[in-house]
Every structure is written in C-alpha cells, then in structure tokens.
Amino acid sequence: MPQNLIEKIAQTHALDLPAGAPVHSGDFLRVRPAHVMTHDNTGAVIPKFEGIGAARVFDDRQPVFTLDHDVQNRSQVNLAKYERIEAFAREQGIEFFGAGRGIGHQVMCEEGFVLPGTMVVASDSHSNLYGGLGALGTPVVRTDAAALWAVGETWYQVPPITRVLLEGSLSDGVSGKDVIITLCGRFNSDEVLNHGLEFVGPGVATLAVDERLAIANMTTEWGALAGVFACDETTLAWLEVRLEALEGEGRNRGDLTAERLAALRAAPPIADADAGYRQTITLDLSEVRRGVSGPDHVKRMRSLDQVERERIGVHKAYILSCVNGRADDLSAAARILDGARVAEGVELYVAAASSEVEQEVRRRGDWEILERAGARFLPPGCGPCIGLGEGLLGEDEVGISATNRNFTGRMGARSARCYLASPAVVAQSAVAGYIAGALEDSTADLPGALTLHDKDGAEPDRVELLEGFAGSLAAEALFLDADNLNTDGIYGKDWTYQDGLSPQEMASHSMENYDPQFLSIARSGDVIVGGYNFGTGSSREQAVTCLAFFGIQCVIAASFSETYKRNAFNNGFLCIDCPELVEKLRRSFPDAVPTRRTELEVAIDFAGSTISFDGARYPIQPLGPAAQDLILAGGLEPLVRSKIA
Numbered sequence: 001m002p003q004n005l006i007e008k009i010a011q012t013h014a015l016d017l018p019a020g021a022p023v024h025s026g027d028f029l030r031v032r033p034a035h036v037m038t039h040d041n042t043g044a045v046i047p048k049f050e051g052i053g054a055a056r057v058f059d060d061r062q063p064v065f066t067l068d069h070d071v072q073n074r075s076q077v078n079l080a081k082y083e084r085i086e087a088f089a090r091e092q093g094i095e096f097f098g099a100g101r102g103i104g105h106q107v108m109c110e111e112g113f114v115l116p117g118t119m120v121v122a123s124d125s126h127s128n129l130y131g132g133l134g135a136l137g138t139p140v141v142r143t144d145a146a147a148l149w150a151v152g153e154t155w156y157q158v159p160p161i162t163r164v165l166l167e168g169s170l171s172d173g174v175s176g177k178d179v180i181i182t183l184c185g186r187f188n189s190d191e192v193l194n195h196g197l198e199f200v201g202p203g204v205a206t207l208a209v210d211e212r213l214a215i216a217n218m219t220t221e222w223g224a225l226a227g228v229f230a231c232d233e234t235t236l237a238w239l240e241v242r243l244e245a246l247e248g249e250g251r252n253r254g255d256l257t258a259e260r261l262a263a264l265r266a267a268p269p270i271a272d273a274d275a276g277y278r279q280t281i282t283l284d285l286s287e288v289r290r291g292v293s294g295p296d297h298v299k300r301m302r303s304l305d306q307v308e309r310e311r312i313g314v315h316k317a318y319i320l321s322c323v324n325g326r327a328d329d330l331s332a333a334a335r336i337l338d339g340a341r342v343a344e345g346v347e348l349y350v351a352a353a354s355s356e357v358e359q360e361v362r363r364r365g366d367w368e369i370l371e372r373a374g375a376r377f378l379p380p381g382c383g384p385c386i387g388l389g390e391g392l393l394g395e396d397e398v399g400i401s402a403t404n405r406n407f408t409g410r411m412g413a414r415s416a417r418c419y420l421a422s423p424a425v426v427a428q429s430a431v432a433g434y435i436a437g438a439l440e441d442s443t444a445d446l447p448g449a450l451t452l453h454d455k456d457g458a459e460p461d462r463v464e465l466l467e468g469f470a471g472s473l474a475a476e477a478l479f480l481d482a483d484n485l486n487t488d489g490i491y492g493k494d495w496t497y498q499d500g501l502s503p504q505e506m507a508s509h510s511m512e513n514y515d516p517q518f519l520s521i522a523r524s525g526d527v528i529v530g531g532y533n534f535g536t537g538s539s540r541e542q543a544v545t546c547l548a549f550f551g552i553q554c555v556i557a558a559s560f561s562e563t564y565k566r567n568a569f570n571n572g573f574l575c576i577d578c579p580e581l582v583e584k585l586r587r588s589f590p591d592a593v594p595t596r597r598t599e600l601e602v603a604i605d606f607a608g609s610t611i612s613f614d615g616a617r618y619p620i621q622p623l624g625p626a627a628q629d630l631i632l633a634g635g636l637e638p639l640v641r642s643k644i645a
Helices: 003-015 042-051 076-092 104-110 126-133 142-151 175-188 201-206 209-217 233-248 258-266 304-306 329-339 355-364 367-370 423-432 504-505 541-552 562-570 579-588 626-635 636-645
Strands: 028-031 033-036 063-066 094-095 119-122 136-139 154-157 161-167 194-200 226-231 279-282 291-293 301-303 316-319 348-349 400-401 417-420 449-452 473-481 527-529 554-557 573-576 596-605 611-614 616-619
Touching: 003 028, 003 076, 003 119, 003 194, 003 209, 003 226, 028 291, 033 104, 033 142, 042 076, 042 104, 042 142, 063 076, 063 104, 063 142, 104 119, 119 126, 126 136, 126 233, 126 527, 142 154, 142 562, 154 626, 161 201, 175 209, 175 279, 175 291, 175 301, 194 209, 194 611, 209 233, 209 329, 226 279, 233 258, 279 355, 291 304, 291 626, 301 304, 316 329, 316 423, 329 367, 329 423, 348 423, 355 367, 355 541, 400 423, 504 541, 504 573, 504 596, 527 596, 541 562, 554 579, 562 573, 562 626, 562 636, 579 596, 579 611, 626 636
Parallel strands: 033 063, 033 119, 063 094, 119 136, 161 194, 161 279, 194 226, 316 348, 316 400, 400 417, 473 527, 527 554, 554 573
Antiparallel strands: 028 154, 279 449, 291 301, 291 417, 473 596, 596 611, 611 616
C-alpha cells in the first residue's frame, strides 16, 4: 500500500514488524530513533535511568545533551546540576554541549544530528523543528528518554497525517513566522490536533531552510505532533554547507557525512504519489501578510495593519528563541534598526539561537548595528522565552516577541500581555514604541482552505493478541461530557507536588477540580468516556495514576492530549480514541452533566478492534503488540527493567 512520508520514516525506525507489513496511521510501534536530545531536564532523566536498574547507555551515539534553558542562572545549585550532567555524559561517552553553545534544537541541526528521513526525538515539545530538515521530529516525555538511554527504544503511535499544500511565494518582508501564525490563526479549532503534518507543493521550494525550521517549530503551538518538509535541493544545499563547516573545523560528531549526503541526493525520502492523508490544507503564500498573535493565545491572530491602528504600546521586545533566533532573523531586524534607536521606555532583548549564529551575525556586521540601536544582549539559550533570567515582563507590561509562545505568565508576570510576531515586526515595534510594521492593508479574512478526505470504510483490522493479554474488556460507561478536560481538573496542583501520598490518597483526589461529585458517582471498575482533547495541560503523570489507583479500567475519549496518552501507556494505563462513541453518547444524553452513570455497558474487543455500545459497533485503532507489551508489563519502566534483566 502507498505510504506518506511520515509513515515511511516511522517504518524505517520500527522494530520487529511482521514481514511485508506496511506502517500506517494509528499503528503502535516499537521504534529506535536515530537520536534523543535532552537539555536541562537531563538532570531529572538521570535518576529515572538509574532507577530502572540501568548502568550503561545502550548506544552512546543515540543520546545528545544540550544545556540551554537556565543558562543565565549562576547559582551554586544550578552550576552543580550542570556539572553532574556533564560528568554523566563524560562517564557514558555521550555527546555534550554546555551552556553557551546554544538552544538544543538549533545545535542538533548545526552539528549534523538531524538528517532527512530520520526520526529524531527530544524531551522538549519543540522537537517538531527537526521537520524543517525533512526529519520526523517529535517530543517524548522523560520516562521515554530514560528508556531510550537504557535499551535504545520506546513506543510510537503513528498519528493521522494532514497534507499542507503551499502554493505561490511570500511577498517581500513577509516571513515563515507569518506563515505559521497565519495557519494557527486561520485553523484555530483543533483541526490538526495530534496530527502529523507534511508540507508539500510548489510553494515549499520558495522557502529557505530557516523559514521551514520556523514553520516546523511552531506546528507545536498549532497542536500537531510533527511538521515535516520533504528533502529537496534547498535542503541538500543547506546540508552541504553544514558539512563543509563541520569538516573544515574538524568537529564532525553527528551523522552528516559525504556518504550520507550522496545517498540522500540519489534517493531523497519522499511520500508515494498516491499516499493517503486525513485532510488537506491549502495556503497560497502570496496571500500571507504580516501578522500578530495574541495576547495570551497563539491562535488569536490578526493582520498587522489591524493591530497597528490600535497603537498598542510596548515595554519590552524580544528577538530570540529556537523559532526566530537564527542569523537571517537577526539580520532582518538589523536592516530595520540600522541608523535607528530603540524608543525611549522600550527594552529590546536579543539572543542568538547558538554561539555559531552569533559569530555569523557578528561577521556580517549586524551585531554591531543591533548594539548601536540599543539592543541588550543575552547568551545563546532560551532565557526569557521560558521565563528564566534577565528581561522578563513585569506587572501589566506589554511585550512583542519573536518567540513561539505567549501564554499568560510564561514570560513574566501573569498580568503582563505578550504578542508574537516576526523579527522584523519586533524590531519595527521597538523603534516605534508600539506594535508596528505593516506593509499594506489586508483583507479581514485569513487565507487558507481545508478539505477533508473520505475514509475508506474498510473493516477494522484484526489483531494478534500477546499471551496473557485479555481479548476483551466490559464495564459500565461513566460519561464525562467535557472537551479539553485538563490535567489540573483531573489531579489538582494542591496535590501534584506532595510526593508522599499513598495510592489510596491520590485516588481520593481524582477529578475533584473538574467535578467535586465525581468520587461519589464513580465506582472502581468503571470505564470513563470523555470528550475531545482529554488530558490537555501540564504533563503531570498523577493525572493518569490517580485514575488507575481509583480502579478506572481505561479511558475512552474522542481524542487525547498526546502527552497524556504517552504518560498513560508509560504507566500501563489504557487510552482508546473513539469519537463516534462520544458523539453517540452526546446524542443519547443531550443535557450535559459533568459526571453521568449511563447504566449502559461498553465492551471492547481488542482482537477485532471494535467497541460495542447500546446495540452499535464502533471501530478503534488496532492495539498492536507494542501497546500490549506496555499494558502487560505495567508500563514502560517495568518493561525496560525486564529487558535489562
């Protein structure tokens, strides 16, 4: 059967597939990624690694450590943590890049660890960025990182794939950042939630690699798990320049070699011509205008000319981060700031994405232009983007930023307001003292169109069950009729950091922020049926384990936060997507209540990949052996312990 690009890359990295079995969306796989990057959170992964009984990493070339988040913190506590991470890397023979080298995602690309057609993961949500170079970049949680260190593998469920068809070319002064915030603003109702995205079409060839990296990076904020551009001549030319630089300096430690580059040129990884996709989004790049996202929400986006008319004053401006801290970004800002000064009362903060980027900007003479204009420089790293170090937003201040997130309180005080825009717009706003930089008037409507593709209507796949795995599960459906039920609602912050609670105590706090009546309504043995994007919010594992300790057998939902699902399977807890069942329940019980006993049985047939409910049968994604292994073992850590043993 034909495959799209993401399916092909997943197949390349899958382990123990049946002979001739093609990988497709929905498949649970055991995978061995080419690399796993961890940053400052390496300090939290090390005890997980040691706690599962591992002494040596499985493959010392697979992990990469980069210190980038809290690099301005010179406290003894933080310096000691950094020293422990470096010592562990040295002991294990792992590639290590210390504070000041740059943001991990940028370093991974510069150092040749990201190649087209490879799967590269990181315990950071912006690993989507690797898709700008044609790799399947996707985030994992810390438990996955520890498992990858120990046995070289983890699990992956191939997501539904959306094709993003780009046509035309960008107008002068419009950037890749404008493309992605336009997409986030135009399709802002979870159209691509937990999807993989493939960017295709004639417009792709008009985009430089830096623009592709920016677009891929913020597919995270759009809600996607990956955003991949196919390898083309632009990609290969960029890699050739990188190879020359690495070999010329004698520091080629990654995977980029002349042989690998020749192989990519001979057979670049691309989707089959007749590959299947869940949907297609079409965007004419010539219709994209400069835009602004915010405040407080990435998907709240307007054209810049509309915002400029409001003359929104700014206190701080930022040109930095893994989305827009590259050389061309800083040079674009320098062109605007050349001969100008930052407005009185405005602070402009600049940080290169890496030490190499900073050197290049200095070589161009643009660093000096930024300095003359009044920019305040920070070391290469994340810094204000993650709310750490110098330059955070104060109470009631307004910021304009070339970063990727503007959530309330992320870059400083909760009362502050933050807007996102391209580096050029940030620079122009810093000079004007208010959000500015519109090139022309634009129409009120954002460009873009969405086309859904028909499902093939095939019968659900039958699954071979592993020895010991139950073939069915039946229980009363407990209906929680809510979309975007977040992890704080499932397990509140008042208990999240109380590590000494027993399983029974954790269970007693289940859902109390969502519905105080939950504990008096729910019963051990129930199956919860939830709405769309179940488990959104923070990555706290207790939002999974409290339900397991309560006795909930599994959660069925229309869709899940992917982080919640990863935490669930990593703890041996079953999550099943079935939007048709949720819609059936909403028709049956239109008067929504937070928690409802349906008095109806839901029956799951794992071998037949179906759910039966109230006389009807609904298909579910096959629960393959990789997922069954996790449930049987009780989670990823016990499974890894057994492999080590």
